[in-house]
Amino acid sequence: MELRFDPESTRLLHEPARLMIMTVLGACQSADFVFLQRATGLTKGNLSSHLSRLEEAGYVQITKQFIGKLPNTQIGLTEAGRAALEQHWKQLDDLRRQGDQLRQQQAKG
Protein backbone atom coordinates (compact mmCIF):
# COMPACT_ATOMS: atom_id res chain seq x y z
CA MET A 1 0.00 0.00 0.00
CA GLU A 2 1.31 3.33 -1.13
CA LEU A 3 0.91 6.22 1.28
CA ARG A 4 -0.26 9.31 -0.56
CA PHE A 5 1.29 12.30 1.07
CA ASP A 6 3.35 14.93 -0.64
CA PRO A 7 5.93 16.46 1.66
CA GLU A 8 7.04 19.01 -0.90
CA SER A 9 3.65 20.60 -1.37
CA THR A 10 3.60 22.23 2.04
CA ARG A 11 7.15 21.83 3.19
CA LEU A 12 7.34 25.45 4.22
CA LEU A 13 4.56 24.93 6.74
CA HIS A 14 6.09 21.87 8.30
CA GLU A 15 8.43 24.10 10.19
CA PRO A 16 6.74 24.59 13.56
CA ALA A 17 7.70 28.24 13.83
CA ARG A 18 6.12 28.97 10.47
CA LEU A 19 3.04 26.98 11.28
CA MET A 20 2.60 29.05 14.40
CA ILE A 21 2.99 32.28 12.47
CA MET A 22 0.49 31.18 9.86
CA THR A 23 -1.93 30.03 12.52
CA VAL A 24 -1.93 33.42 14.19
CA LEU A 25 -2.22 35.22 10.87
CA GLY A 26 -5.07 32.93 9.91
CA ALA A 27 -7.05 34.50 12.69
CA CYS A 28 -6.36 38.16 11.94
CA GLN A 29 -6.54 40.25 8.80
CA SER A 30 -3.30 41.78 9.84
CA ALA A 31 -0.86 41.61 12.73
CA ASP A 32 2.25 43.59 13.40
CA PHE A 33 5.75 42.28 13.99
CA VAL A 34 5.81 42.83 17.73
CA PHE A 35 2.44 41.20 18.22
CA LEU A 36 3.56 38.18 16.22
CA GLN A 37 6.73 37.93 18.25
CA ARG A 38 4.83 37.95 21.53
CA ALA A 39 2.28 35.47 20.24
CA THR A 40 4.77 32.97 18.91
CA GLY A 41 7.61 33.44 21.39
CA LEU A 42 10.17 33.54 18.58
CA THR A 43 13.25 35.72 18.69
CA LYS A 44 13.22 38.77 16.45
CA GLY A 45 15.83 37.42 14.08
CA ASN A 46 14.08 34.16 13.77
CA LEU A 47 10.71 35.73 13.14
CA SER A 48 12.19 38.11 10.61
CA SER A 49 13.76 35.40 8.51
CA HIS A 50 10.71 33.17 8.61
CA LEU A 51 8.58 36.07 7.47
CA SER A 52 10.95 36.70 4.58
CA ARG A 53 10.54 33.10 3.48
CA LEU A 54 6.80 33.23 3.74
CA GLU A 55 6.81 36.45 1.77
CA GLU A 56 8.97 34.95 -0.99
CA ALA A 57 6.57 32.05 -1.14
CA GLY A 58 3.74 34.49 -1.58
CA TYR A 59 2.02 33.35 1.58
CA VAL A 60 2.10 36.67 3.40
CA GLN A 61 2.25 40.26 2.33
CA ILE A 62 4.24 42.70 4.36
CA THR A 63 3.67 46.42 4.53
CA LYS A 64 5.81 48.92 6.34
CA GLN A 65 4.72 52.23 7.74
CA PHE A 66 5.52 54.69 10.48
CA ILE A 67 3.37 55.04 13.55
CA GLY A 68 4.37 58.39 14.94
CA LYS A 69 8.12 58.24 14.58
CA LEU A 70 8.51 54.53 14.98
CA PRO A 71 8.71 52.02 12.15
CA ASN A 72 5.99 49.42 12.10
CA THR A 73 5.59 46.28 10.06
CA GLN A 74 2.19 44.83 9.30
CA ILE A 75 1.86 41.27 8.09
CA GLY A 76 -1.17 39.61 6.59
CA LEU A 77 -2.00 36.33 4.89
CA THR A 78 -2.46 36.38 1.13
CA GLU A 79 -5.13 34.25 -0.50
CA ALA A 80 -2.41 31.80 -1.51
CA GLY A 81 -1.26 31.71 2.08
CA ARG A 82 -4.69 31.02 3.43
CA ALA A 83 -5.15 28.28 0.86
CA ALA A 84 -1.78 26.74 1.68
CA LEU A 85 -2.60 26.67 5.37
CA GLU A 86 -5.90 24.92 4.77
CA GLN A 87 -4.20 22.54 2.39
CA HIS A 88 -1.63 21.76 5.04
CA TRP A 89 -4.21 20.83 7.66
CA LYS A 90 -6.05 18.76 5.09
CA GLN A 91 -2.91 16.81 4.25
CA LEU A 92 -2.24 16.08 7.90
CA ASP A 93 -5.81 14.98 8.50
CA ASP A 94 -5.58 12.81 5.46
CA LEU A 95 -2.35 11.19 6.56
CA ARG A 96 -3.82 10.40 9.93
CA ARG A 97 -6.93 8.93 8.31
CA GLN A 98 -4.74 6.72 6.15
CA GLY A 99 -3.00 5.48 9.27
CA ASP A 100 -6.30 4.58 10.87
CA GLN A 101 -7.43 2.84 7.72
CA LEU A 102 -4.26 0.79 7.56
CA ARG A 103 -4.74 -0.18 11.15
CA GLN A 104 -8.23 -1.45 10.48
CA GLN A 105 -7.06 -3.42 7.48
CA GLN A 106 -4.50 -5.07 9.72
CA ALA A 107 -7.16 -5.90 12.28
CA LYS A 108 -9.25 -7.66 9.64
CA GLY A 109 -6.71 -9.29 7.32
Place this chain on the structure above:
Amino acid sequence: MELRFDPESTRLLHEPARLMIMTVLGACQSADFVFLQRATGLTKGNLSSHLSRLEEAGYVQITKQFIGKLPNTQIGLTEAGRAALEQHWKQLDDLRRQGDQLRQQQAKG
Protein backbone atom coordinates in the same frame (compact mmCIF):
# COMPACT_ATOMS: atom_id res chain seq x y z
CA MET B 1 -2.21 36.30 23.62
CA GLU B 2 0.52 33.76 23.97
CA LEU B 3 0.35 30.74 21.72
CA ARG B 4 1.16 27.58 23.64
CA PHE B 5 2.93 25.17 21.37
CA ASP B 6 6.23 23.52 22.04
CA PRO B 7 8.14 22.77 18.85
CA GLU B 8 10.92 20.97 20.66
CA SER B 9 8.76 18.32 22.24
CA THR B 10 8.04 16.52 19.00
CA ARG B 11 10.53 18.09 16.64
CA LEU B 12 11.58 14.71 15.32
CA LEU B 13 8.08 14.05 14.06
CA HIS B 14 7.76 17.36 12.29
CA GLU B 15 9.82 15.98 9.49
CA PRO B 16 7.27 14.73 6.96
CA ALA B 17 9.30 11.64 6.07
CA ARG B 18 9.44 10.60 9.71
CA LEU B 19 5.80 11.33 10.26
CA MET B 20 4.99 9.03 7.37
CA ILE B 21 7.17 6.28 8.76
CA MET B 22 5.62 6.58 12.18
CA THR B 23 2.14 6.63 10.72
CA VAL B 24 2.71 3.37 8.89
CA LEU B 25 4.33 1.80 11.93
CA GLY B 26 1.45 2.97 14.05
CA ALA B 27 -0.74 0.63 12.09
CA CYS B 28 1.44 -2.50 12.26
CA GLN B 29 3.19 -4.29 15.08
CA SER B 30 6.11 -4.63 12.77
CA ALA B 31 7.05 -3.77 9.22
CA ASP B 32 10.17 -4.54 7.26
CA PHE B 33 12.49 -2.13 5.53
CA VAL B 34 11.34 -2.85 2.00
CA PHE B 35 7.70 -2.55 2.92
CA LEU B 36 8.35 0.77 4.60
CA GLN B 37 10.23 2.01 1.58
CA ARG B 38 7.39 1.13 -0.76
CA ALA B 39 4.80 2.61 1.58
CA THR B 40 6.56 5.90 2.07
CA GLY B 41 8.24 6.32 -1.29
CA LEU B 42 11.52 7.30 0.35
CA THR B 43 14.89 6.33 -1.05
CA LYS B 44 16.75 3.61 0.79
CA GLY B 45 19.41 5.93 2.14
CA ASN B 46 16.89 8.40 3.33
CA LEU B 47 14.77 5.78 5.02
CA SER B 48 17.81 4.23 6.64
CA SER B 49 18.98 7.44 8.22
CA HIS B 50 15.54 8.41 9.43
CA LEU B 51 15.16 5.02 11.04
CA SER B 52 18.49 5.47 12.78
CA ARG B 53 17.28 8.75 14.22
CA LEU B 54 14.02 7.28 15.38
CA GLU B 55 15.89 4.41 16.93
CA GLU B 56 18.25 6.74 18.80
CA ALA B 57 15.21 8.61 20.06
CA GLY B 58 13.81 5.34 21.34
CA TYR B 59 10.75 5.62 19.13
CA VAL B 60 11.31 2.45 17.14
CA GLN B 61 13.11 -0.78 17.80
CA ILE B 62 14.92 -2.48 15.00
CA THR B 63 15.67 -6.17 14.76
CA LYS B 64 17.71 -7.87 12.10
CA GLN B 65 17.41 -11.40 10.93
CA PHE B 66 17.94 -13.57 7.89
CA ILE B 67 15.07 -14.82 5.81
CA GLY B 68 16.57 -17.71 3.93
CA LYS B 69 19.86 -16.24 2.89
CA LEU B 70 18.78 -12.65 2.64
CA PRO B 71 19.15 -10.05 5.36
CA ASN B 72 15.94 -8.58 6.62
CA THR B 73 15.23 -5.68 8.93
CA GLN B 74 12.09 -5.48 10.99
CA ILE B 75 11.00 -2.21 12.52
CA GLY B 76 8.37 -1.66 15.15
CA LEU B 77 7.13 1.21 17.31
CA THR B 78 8.12 1.23 20.95
CA GLU B 79 5.71 2.38 23.61
CA ALA B 80 7.56 5.68 23.73
CA GLY B 81 7.18 5.96 19.99
CA ARG B 82 3.47 5.31 20.07
CA ALA B 83 3.09 7.88 22.82
CA ALA B 84 5.15 10.45 20.92
CA LEU B 85 3.04 9.99 17.82
CA GLU B 86 -0.18 10.52 19.73
CA GLN B 87 1.33 13.50 21.49
CA HIS B 88 2.28 14.95 18.14
CA TRP B 89 -1.23 14.75 16.75
CA LYS B 90 -2.57 16.22 19.95
CA GLN B 91 -0.23 19.19 19.70
CA LEU B 92 -1.27 19.85 16.14
CA ASP B 93 -4.95 19.59 16.98
CA ASP B 94 -4.39 21.92 19.85
CA LEU B 95 -2.60 24.50 17.74
CA ARG B 96 -5.42 24.45 15.24
CA ARG B 97 -7.97 24.87 18.00
CA GLN B 98 -6.07 27.86 19.30
CA GLY B 99 -6.19 29.38 15.85
CA ASP B 100 -9.95 28.93 15.67
CA GLN B 101 -10.35 30.42 19.11
CA LEU B 102 -8.32 33.46 18.19
CA ARG B 103 -10.41 33.90 15.11
CA GLN B 104 -13.61 33.89 17.13
CA GLN B 105 -12.19 36.39 19.59
CA GLN B 106 -11.43 38.67 16.67
CA ALA B 107 -14.95 38.30 15.33
CA LYS B 108 -16.37 39.41 18.66
CA GLY B 109 -13.94 42.02 19.98
Place this chain on the structure above:
DNA sequence: CTAAACCAGTTTGCGGTACAAACCGGTTTA
Protein backbone atom coordinates in the same frame (compact mmCIF):
# COMPACT_ATOMS: atom_id res chain seq x y z
C1' DC C 1 25.07 68.28 24.51
C1' DT C 2 26.07 63.71 24.38
C1' DA C 3 26.18 59.27 25.85
C1' DA C 4 23.64 55.38 27.19
C1' DA C 5 19.48 52.70 26.81
C1' DC C 6 15.75 51.45 23.96
C1' DC C 7 12.94 50.27 19.77
C1' DA C 8 11.90 47.61 15.57
C1' DG C 9 13.63 44.98 12.95
C1' DT C 10 17.67 42.71 9.35
C1' DT C 11 21.93 40.35 8.39
C1' DT C 12 25.50 37.13 9.47
C1' DG C 13 27.80 32.87 11.13
C1' DC C 14 27.38 28.47 12.43
C1' DG C 15 25.91 24.00 13.83
C1' DG C 16 22.73 20.61 12.32
C1' DT C 17 19.99 18.09 8.90
C1' DA C 18 17.57 15.94 4.84
C1' DC C 19 18.65 14.11 0.72
C1' DA C 20 20.59 11.17 -3.00
C1' DA C 21 24.79 9.19 -4.72
C1' DA C 22 28.23 6.16 -3.82
C1' DC C 23 29.34 2.27 -1.54
C1' DC C 24 29.24 -2.57 0.77
C1' DG C 25 28.78 -7.56 1.59
C1' DG C 26 26.46 -10.93 -0.04
C1' DT C 27 23.35 -13.72 -3.67
C1' DT C 28 21.39 -14.88 -7.93
C1' DT C 29 21.51 -14.98 -12.95
C1' DA C 30 23.89 -15.34 -17.55
Place this chain on the structure above:
DNA sequence: TAAACCGGTTTGTACCGCAAACTGGTTTAG
Protein backbone atom coordinates in the same frame (compact mmCIF):
# COMPACT_ATOMS: atom_id res chain seq x y z
C1' DT D 1 33.23 -15.60 -13.54
C1' DA D 2 31.45 -11.63 -14.31
C1' DA D 3 27.47 -8.86 -14.31
C1' DA D 4 23.13 -7.72 -12.28
C1' DC D 5 20.49 -7.71 -8.11
C1' DC D 6 19.27 -7.42 -3.08
C1' DG D 7 18.99 -5.07 1.32
C1' DG D 8 20.63 -1.86 3.31
C1' DT D 9 24.65 1.91 5.35
C1' DT D 10 27.90 5.67 4.87
C1' DT D 11 29.37 9.91 2.78
C1' DG D 12 29.13 14.47 0.66
C1' DT D 13 26.67 18.47 -0.09
C1' DA D 14 23.47 21.96 -0.17
C1' DC D 15 20.17 23.90 2.56
C1' DC D 16 18.07 25.61 6.89
C1' DG D 17 16.79 27.15 11.58
C1' DC D 18 18.68 29.64 15.18
C1' DA D 19 20.61 33.40 18.08
C1' DA D 20 24.16 36.87 18.21
C1' DA D 21 25.63 40.82 16.19
C1' DC D 22 24.44 44.68 13.68
C1' DT D 23 21.53 48.82 11.68
C1' DG D 24 19.22 53.13 11.88
C1' DG D 25 16.70 55.72 14.32
C1' DT D 26 14.40 57.62 19.13
C1' DT D 27 14.03 58.49 23.90
C1' DT D 28 15.98 59.13 28.47
C1' DA D 29 19.72 60.50 31.81
C1' DG D 30 23.24 63.51 33.56
